[in-house]
Amino acid sequence: xxxxxxxxxxxxxxxxxxxxxxxEPRDWMPDGYRRTLVRQIAQHAHSEIIGMQPExxxxxxAPSLRRKAILMAKVQDEAGHGIxxxxxxxxxxxxxxxxxxxxxTLRQKYSSIFNYPTLSYADVGxxxxxxxxxxxxxxxxxxxxxxxxxxxxxxxxxxxESFHQRQGFELLMTMMNGTDEQRAMxxxxxxxxxxPSLMMFGPPDDASPNSARSMAWRIxxxxxxxxxxxxxxxxxxxxxxxxxxxxxxxxxxxxxxxxYDFGEPDWDELxxxxxxxxxxxxxxxxxxADAHREGGWVRAAAAAYAGKQATSA
Amino acid sequence: MSEVDPVWPPYEVFVRSKRGLxxxxxGSIHAADPxxxxxxxRDVYTRRNEGVSIWVVRSADITASSPDEKDAFFAPSxxxxxxxxxxxxxxxxxxx
Ligand SMILES: [Fe+2]
Ligand SMILES: [Fe+2]
Numbered sequence: 200x201x202x203x204x205x206x207x208x209x210x211x212x213x214x215x216x217x218x219x220x221x222x223e224p225r226d227w228m229p230d231g232y233r234r235t236l237v238r239q240i241a242q243h244a245h246s247e248i249i250g251m252q253p254e255x256x257x258x259x260x261a262p263s264l265r266r267k268a269i270l271m272a273k274v275q276d277e278a279g280h281g282i283x284x285x286x287x288x289x290x291x292x293x294x295x296x297x298x299x300x301x302x303x304t305l306r307q308k309y310s311s312i313f314n315y316p317t318l319s320y321a322d323v324g325x326x327x328x329x330x331x332x333x334x335x336x337x338x339x340x341x342x343x344x345x346x347x348x349x350x351x352x353x354x355x356x357x358x359x360e361s362f363h364q365r366q367g368f369e370l371l372m373t374m375m376n377g378t379d380e381q382r383a384m385x386x387x388x389x390x391x392x393x394x395p396s397l398m399m400f401g402p403p404d405d406a407s408p409n410s411a412r413s414m415a416w417r418i419x420x421x422x423x424x425x426x427x428x429x430x431x432x433x434x435x436x437x438x439x440x441x442x443x444x445x446x447x448x449x450x451x452x453x454x455x456x457x458x459y460d461f462g463e464p465d466w467d468e469l470x471x472x473x474x475x476x477x478x479x480x481x482x483x484x485x486x487x488a489d490a491h492r493e494g495g496w497v498r499a500a501a502a503a504y505a506g507k508q509a510t511s512a
Numbered sequence: 513m514s515e516v517d518p519v520w521p522p523y524e525v526f527v528r529s530k531r532g533l534x535x536x537x538x539g540s541i542h543a544a545d546p547x548x549x550x551x552x553x554r555d556v557y558t559r560r561n562e563g564v565s566i567w568v569v570r571s572a573d574i575t576a577s578s579p580d581e582k583d584a585f586f587a588p589s590x591x592x593x594x595x596x597x598x599x600x601x602x603x604x605x606x607x608x
Contacts, residue, residue: 225578275559282556286539289522295542296517352539359560495517498544502518505545 216417221347224290232416235409236346237291238307239418244284245302245309249483251277253317254326262320269366270323276363280356287348303488311469312399314477321374321381321388327367329389329396329434335360336430337400345417368437375442382442389438390446397461398469400427406466431459522571523549525556527563535567543568 208227215222222228251274258274261267285295301307312330317323338360341353374381401407401423413419421429431450438445449462471477520542526535538557543549549568557563577585593599602608 225576272559279556279559282541283539286541289540296519348539355538498520499518501544501548502520505548508545 216345219343219417221350222345223347231412232418233291235413235416235418236349237288237293239413240284240288240291240349241293241298241301241307242309244281244288244298245307246313247277247281247284248302249309249313249487252483252486253313253315253479254323256317257320257323260320261323266370273327273363273366276359280359283352283355284349287346287352290348299491303484303491305475305484308473309483310399311472311477312395313483314472314479315391315395316479318391319384319388321371321384322392324367324370324374324385325388325392327363327365328371328437329367329392330399331360331363331367332434332437333396333399333430335364336426336433340420340426343417343420349418368441371441371443385441386443389443393446394464394468397427397430397464398466398472400424400430402466402469428458431461435459518544520544523553523568524571524574525549525553526567526569527553527557528565529563531564535565540571541568546570 209229212222212226212228212232215226222232254270255274258267258270261270285298288298289295298307302309312333317326335357338353338357342350342357344350344353371385374385404410404422404424407423410419410422414422435445435450447462449460451460453460472480475481522540522542523546524540525538527538528535541549541552541556543552546568550566553566553568554563558566589595
């Protein structure tokens with residue numbers, strides 16, 4: 200898998216990108232392109248897997264069988280998303296078990312949002328509405344990402360995400376039509392999740408040095424700030440329909456720009472959470488490492504059984 | 513720990529979405545054996561009635577043409593334009 204560019208190889212790669220066609224696993228690609236993809240896809244896969252934890256907390260305490268079944272289906276989807284993405288990463292020559300190792304030894308990251316706690320049941324609705332909503336904004340353009348297996352995984356994921364967002368919104372709507380106490384729970388939850396949701400798009404463009412490269416390679420199709428703006432513009436009318444207040448005094452329609460102006464997220468907070476100092480970083484990674492270790496006997500038993508079947512056949 | 517962890521090999525997964533259509537490649541899965549690969553493929557790739565039939569095959573057992581050889585490998589079909597119906601000039605004859 201030598202990536203010393205010979206002129207025709209590099210030209211072929213760039214021609215494919217220029218025609219907006221997809222790069223496929225066995226095509227020649229620059230080392231940097233491969234490395235960037237592995238990092239981004241692995242980080243994305245880890246986010247889906249770690250993302251099961253905050254909501255998973257409420258599986259046994261959701262208030263009805265219907266809500267438990269919905270939440271279970273959503274959490275299972277997130278596991279599926281992780282596996283689609285690990286599968287896409289593996290087409291680049293890495294191994295899923297290595298990626299898991301990198302996650303639990305903190306050498307690879309996952310989305311900052313999952314380092315916040317789910318303190319009330321309303322958080323299940325808010326996560327579906329805001330967190331999955333922000334994920335959809337990020338992910339829809341990735342369905343046209345230049346790397347074929349990644350783009351195809353994103354298409355599957357996006358189809359399932361709209362269920363995630365709608366179940367969350369419907370849950371919040373139900374609570375908003377309930378008692379004053381329930382409405383207060385929703386507002387309190389939205390107050391906590393709004394800013395971390397905006398941070399999901401990453402640092403502002405002028406502090407995001409790798410963005411330009413990823414855009415040139417068409418791995419990424421829009422800048423962080425463009426996507427953040429799109430998310431705010433989509434979400435404000437939804438908040439109005441719901442009857443909640445988004446906790447930003449600077450939020451107002453700007454007719455000149457045709458978009459909402461909004462306040463600056465606390466970028467120091469994002470830095471801290473990425474550095475590992477968020478409220479739940481340690482808990483999330485420890486839980487993932489424990490699950491991996493505790494599953495060891497299952498992997499060993501299945502392999503032993505398969506070995507036995509193979510020799511007796 | 514990873515030294516003693518057994519390796520579950522990858523399987524490629526193909527799903528027939530409904531009767532009358534071909535199986536189509538949808539991704540891959542790890543499993544200890546083919547039966548487990550089928551079950552995992554069902555859980556991961558058909559949670560919403562996406563399939564009526566699944567094939568799994570060990571990734572290592574697939575033989576593929578290489579993109580590097582593309583030109584030479586597919587050249588035999590490139591210059592045989594007479595294999596296409598549009599090669600033939602037949603004017604104004606019904607049902608042809
Ligand atoms: Fe997801
Ligand atoms: Fe989701």
